[in-house]
Amino acid sequence: MLLLLLGIVLLHVAGLVLLFVSTIVSFWRTVNTGNADFWVNSTGPNGGYPCVRASAGEWIQAVQALMILSIIFSCLSLFLFFCQLFTLQKGGRFFLTGTFQILASLFVMSGAIIYTVMSPTWGKDTDVFGYSYILAWVAFPLALISGLIYVILRKRE
Amino acid sequence: MLTFLALASVVLLGIVPEQTQAIVIYTGWERHALLGSDVRVSCFFFSWRWTSEDVTFSWTYRPDGSRDSISIFHYTGGMAYVDNMSPFRDRVEFVGNPGRRDGSILIKNLDYADNGTFTCDAKNPPDIVGRPSSVRLLVFEKVPIQAGVITGAIIGVVLGLLVLIVVIYYLMRFLVARRVFSLSVSKHGKKKKEGSQQRQWHPPPSSSPLLLLLSLPR
Numbered sequence: 001m002l003l004l005l006l007g008i009v010l011l012h013v014a015g016l017v018l019l020f021v022s023t024i025v026s027f028w029r030t031v032n033t034g035n036a037d038f039w040v041n042s043t044g045p046n047g048g049y050p051c052v053r054a055s056a057g058e059w060i061q062a063v064q065a066l067m068i069l070s071i072i073f074s075c076l077s078l079f080l081f082f083c084q085l086f087t088l089q090k091g092g093r094f095f096l097t098g099t100f101q102i103l104a105s106l107f108v109m110s111g112a113i114i115y116t117v118m119s120p121t122w123g124k125d126t127d128v129f130g131y132s133y134i135l136a137w138v139a140f141p142l143a144l145i146s147g148l149i150y151v152i153l154r155k156r157e
Numbered sequence: 158m159l160t161f162l163a164l165a166s167v168v169l170l171g172i173v174p175e176q177t178q179a180i181v182i183y184t185g186w187e188r189h190a191l192l193g194s195d196v197r198v199s200c201f202f203f204s205w206r207w208t209s210e211d212v213t214f215s216w217t218y219r220p221d222g223s224r225d226s227i228s229i230f231h232y233t234g235g236m237a238y239v240d241n242m243s244p245f246r247d248r249v250e251f252v253g254n255p256g257r258r259d260g261s262i263l264i265k266n267l268d269y270a271d272n273g274t275f276t277c278d279a280k281n282p283p284d285i286v287g288r289p290s291s292v293r294l295l296v297f298e299k300v301p302i303q304a305g306v307i308t309g310a311i312i313g314v315v316l317g318l319l320v321l322i323v324v325i326y327y328l329m330r331f332l333v334a335r336r337v338f339s340l341s342v343s344k345h346g347k348k349k350k351e352g353s354q355q356r357q358w359h360p361p362p363s364s365s366p367l368l369l370l371l372s373l374p375r
Contacts, residue, residue: 058307065311072316 101147180287214260
């Protein structure tokens with residue numbers, strides 16, 4: 001049914017949008033003087049540099065890479081879904097699409113886990129996690145569920 | 158008409174730069190250096206005027222966490238002056254070339270206390286309006302990996318693996334198809350799949366793509 005198709009695509013796109021927002025907007029950690037994420041530290045004394053590039057070591061670069069990879073894989077899986085929609089035989093399953101989407105969700109999960117585990121060593125203990133961090137954690141189950149739906153979905157004429 | 162345009166452009170070129178002239182100063186954004194080493198802090202400027210003999214370079218330093226800047230170096234009239242009270246009094250050396258608009262300094266024997274922001278201000282009379290540019294110095298015991306190297310490496314490896322897997326898959330399929338094709342004429346299972354895949358960009362004949370039905374298996 002068209003409704004089912006629309007719902008699935010909407011779920012996928014929602015996860016993708018959350019991933020984009022979470023990666024681009026700088027609100028993973030809010031400090032009382034500003035905010036910080038894995039690209040930039042926008043904290044600083046008044047009158048100093050407002051935003052400095054985050055230089056917290058190798059783990060933060062791994063988090064950057066994982067978030068970008070998850071976005072790439074999610075976009076690829078959306079593109080593959082539309083390809084497979086028109087080329088798959090009757091009774092076939094969207095394995096490829098589901099695989100890419102599940103991989104994307106795994107990357108988000110790894111990135112968020114690494115950030116959670118390593119963040120006490122980057123900032124102070126009074127830092128609170130910002131909304132981008134929460135969006136990343138919300139995007140993970142969305143992507144996972146969407147990937148699983150693709151894997152068990154069967155194309156019927 | 159043409160002469161009027163030419164005259165107007167000459168007049169404009171003469172007037173406008175006078176009002177929008179400003180000296181533009183370039184330093185790096187950050188400098189990473191090893192403890193105990195020497196670091197060259199570079200400062201270049203761009204000016205619409207010719208470099209005059211009265212060009213001056215002025216370096217100030219603000220330690221990390223402090224709000225006060227101290228003046229550590231001044232170059233004017235062909236002479237370099239270093240403050241005898243600053244923490245850099247015998248460690249700073251002028252290595253720039255005013256003729257090439259270069260006002261860089263060399264700071265020797267770095268220490269952790271040298272972490273801070275260096276601000277370069279260059280003046281090229283009569284071009285004296287400009288915004289000083291700052292560069293941040295970070296002293297490390299061990300220089301960390303540049304930003305983005307690991308990121309790029311991870312992304313490159315994963316995408317490379319993906320491309321490799323796709324290439325291998327298509328290669329295998331191509332090889333198998335060739336072997337099948339050479340053995341039998343037609344009506345083979347794999348050949349039929351090849352045939353249907355080659356028609357992939359034509360919509361299925363029975364219904365339009367939007368009416369394709371999807372269902373969950375029972």
